[in-house]
Amino acid sequence: MGKMETSHQVASPHIVSSKALIEASSVSKEYCLGETTVQALRDITLRIEPGEVVAIMGPSGCGKTTLLNCLSGLDSISSGTVKIAGRDLRGLSDRKLTAFRAREMGFIFQAYNLLPVLNGVENVELPMLVSGISAREARKRAWASIERVGMRDRAHHRPAELSGGQRQRFAIARALATHPSLVWADEPTGALDSQTSQEILDLMLHLNREEGLTFVWVTHAPDIAQQAGRLITMRDGLIETDQPVDAHLRNGETTDRKQVQL
Numbered sequence: 001m002g003k004m005e006t007s008h009q010v011a012s013p014h015i016v017s018s019k020a021l022i023e024a025s026s027v028s029k030e031y032c033l034g035e036t037t038v039q040a041l042r043d044i045t046l047r048i049e050p051g052e053v054v055a056i057m058g059p060s061g062c063g064k065t066t067l068l069n070c071l072s073g074l075d076s077i078s079s080g081t082v083k084i085a086g087r088d089l090r091g092l093s094d095r096k097l098t099a100f101r102a103r104e105m106g107f108i109f110q111a112y113n114l115l116p117v118l119n120g121v122e123n124v125e126l127p128m129l130v131s132g133i134s135a136r137e138a139r140k141r142a143w144a145s146i147e148r149v150g151m152r153d154r155a156h157h158r159p160a161e162l163s164g165g166q167r168q169r170f171a172i173a174r175a176l177a178t179h180p181s182l183v184w185a186d187e188p189t190g191a192l193d194s195q196t197s198q199e200i201l202d203l204m205l206h207l208n209r210e211e212g213l214t215f216v217w218v219t220h221a222p223d224i225a226q227q228a229g230r231l232i233t234m235r236d237g238l239i240e241t242d243q244p245v246d247a248h249l250r251n252g253e254t255t256d257r258k259q260v261q262l
């Protein structure tokens with residue numbers, strides 16, 4: 001499969017591809033714990049277009065991370081269908097799914113997930129080396145990606161020598177290095193102070209505007225969610241609301257950033 005043809009051309013919300021980037025139909029997920037079954041997702045149907053920034057909020061345990069894991073193919077679903085760029089994930093073998101994910105999606109986590117013994121550039125290139133890209137090409141792409149997040153002068157530092165915001169920039173560089181069209185972010189600023197958190201959000205929003213990258217954020221924070229283009233709220237494994245975020249909220253024209261309520 002070639003690259004998603006939507007990359008780099010859909011920063012404007014006015015350009016809507018006829019093909020959804022993410023299409024979930026009646027997705028359910030159950031976890032079996034001995035005699036007990038946890039119904040983590042119940043019949044979720046959802047469509048996300050290329051170029052969107054979507055925030056998912058909801059109380060602890062409502063299924064946000066499970067939804068992200070199931071939509072991205074990190075976890076299997078119990079029933080339903082998930083298609084990414086028209087590709088049904090269940091039709092892929094484990095090996096093909098891993099390769100598809102590595103090529104087409106980036107992941108950002110609250111805990112950065114950088115390896116402490118590697119410096120910044122080595123952390124960024126590692127997943128590419130693992131997925132079989134040549135050392136020379138991986139290094140080239142890693143530097144290009146580090147450039148995009150403004151971390152060139154920190155690239156030879158190990159994570160312990162970096163601030164939280166700088167670590168997250170390297171994690172974003174790692175997520176972007178394969179030029180995915182879609183980036184999943186689970187509490188991407190959860191470990192950061194509010195100013196650094198805003199810088200990381202601004203970076204992601206810039207990448208969305210300038211390069212058409214699609215972002216799905218899982219977050220607890222209303223002030224982050226209201227900077228997305230669309231807000232999905234969940235409760236008990238269900239989608240409770242799904243609506244655009246008002247433009248005036250998104251542009252920060254209000255002083256009350258708590259207006260997005262669960």
Ligand SMILES: Nc1ncnc2c1ncn2[C@@H]1O[C@H](COP(=O)(O)OP(=O)(O)OP(=O)(O)O)[C@@H](O)[C@H]1O
Nearest residue numbers: 031033038040058059060061062063064065066067
């Ligand atoms: N691997 C697992 N095995 C069993 N149950 C699980 C597993 N992962 C999640 N669950 C359960 O599924 C439900 C949804 O969990 P999930 O982590 O998706 O919630 P969340 O909304 O992301 O929560 P939080 O905001 O606290 O991170 C919870 O009841 C949780 O206990």
